[in-house]
Amino acid sequence: xxxxxxxxxxxxxxxxxxxxxxxxxxxxxxxxxxxxxxxxxxxxxxxxxxxxxxxxxxxxxxxxxxxxxxxxxxxxxxxxxxxxxxxxxxxxxxxxxxxxxxxxxxxxxxxxxxxxxxxxxxxxxxxxxxxxxxxxxxxxxxxxxxxxxxxxxxxxxxxxxxxxxxxxx
Numbered sequence: 530x531x532x533x534x535x536x537x538x539x540x541x542x543x544x545x546x547x548x549x550x551x552x553x554x555x556x557x558x559x560x561x562x563x564x565x566x567x568x569x570x571x572x573x574x575x576x577x578x579x580x581x582x583x584x585x586x587x588x589x590x591x592x593x594x595x596x597x598x599x600x601x602x603x604x605x606x607x608x609x610x611x612x613x614x615x616x617x618x619x620x621x622x623x624x625x626x627x628x629x630x631x632x633x634x635x636x637x638x639x640x641x642x643x644x645x646x647x648x649x650x651x652x653x654x655x656x657x658x659x660x661x662x663x664x665x666x667x668x669x670x671x672x673x674x675x676x677x678x679x680x681x682x683x684x685x686x687x688x689x690x691x692x693x694x695x696x697x698x
Contacts, residue, residue, distance in 0.1 A: 530681060531584050533567065534587075534677070535589055536548035536550070536553070540570065541654065542566070543650075543655050543657055544647070544651055544662045546587050549568050552566060577628050581637045582613065586640060586642070588643050588645060588673060588676055588677075589625055592646065593647060593648065594648065596648075599619065601665070602646070607643065
């Protein structure tokens, strides 16, 4: 299964940089061959174009207001068919609806979308995560790693294509 894990958010607005920080920490790990990890910041258009390369799954990592205690990490499955794109597109918006709407408008699709989100403590102007959200980063890194294992296990097994597999002797 070809997976794109994307850290998103604006590092200039405190905890909104959560997804970028998680992606940066994951970049130190060895990842499966079919996984691409990227830090997209606020570049929703760039992310939509990247998805046109044919990914089976998208993991979005982001600050996510959920009405929970700051630092709460949640993993949410998003049905791409249920996402209603906004009526106007903002090139700097990173909401899943905007990215998936743009992707659909470009003729692309992605089968699975999962969001690993963290309840922010502050989204005010300034660099750096709040202490409570920074403390939640390892839990989000672990959640993404677990998702990658789960998605790999769900990948359909297929017969090798012509030219793949064992060498003939």
